[in-house]
Amino acid sequence: MGFGEEIFDFLITGFLRGGMYSLMAVGLTLVFGVMNIANFAHGEFYMLGAFFGYFSYNYLNLGPLGSILAAGLGVFIVAGLVERTLFRALRRRSKKQWLMNTFLLTLGISIIMQNGAKLIWGSQYRGITQMWKSFAWLQKYGLPPDRAISFLIAMFSIVAFMLFLNKTNTGRAIRAVSQDEVGAGLVGINLGFIHTLVFALSGLMAGVAGASLLSITPAYPFMGMMPLYKSWFVLILVGMGNIGGSIVGGLLLGFLETLATSYLSVYLGSGSQEFICLTVIIAILLFRPNGLFGKAVKSASE
16 A cells, blocks of 8 residues: 555545544533533433434334434434433522532433333344445445445534524524523523523434444444543543534544554554543643633533
């Protein structure tokens, strides 16, 4: 393989890895930036999306795109119900220690969802051999079809979400709440509706990610831990609550992992990805604790 081909493979692999990291991180940072919730159940919404996508594809015969849309919609509804029933009640009763209380609540939700999925669907892996069979010709150009299409879905979802935030009245209301929740409430924005919508949209993005990667990562109850870890890595890297930065951070993570796999695994072994990621996290926390593009994080009482 020539140097040019090697660089091309490196760039393609980095982009394809990073696309879904960006989508997951945007959903996580949305909830943190608007609602000040450190959501440690975000990986379980990814898991739900994978299961919903699997059953939609195999039993409802919705096809790859229909299954991904159905999974996203299903997780959107579940996440919205979680916010309405749990977080809204907690917000009424817990003005102080909000960040810590929501951290504990999301941790509990994560454990319940993991074990609930195991109880309902069992511990076996449920995957799809290949979702986008009609795009098998991409393999000739060194592009794994399912990963390439999942990258395009991730980028389309992010662009659609950014247009929604910037071009619609509801999107502007979400941005207003993220900047000044009290002021937004005073000018008539329905805070309850915005909170539910934001949490549901975050779940939708995680669900789309989980369903899109079914042929690469099959559905099983405890699959959410690694996507959650990657999402938090991106948030620490770029700064908490930075939606635009999360897109860049996801791609940076994809390139870091590709670099570790391609060039450092010879020296560091199979744990090269984790070693590089943790090294970067430690460096960011030590020398730039607000992240590469971040600003000071709101306190729990704000």
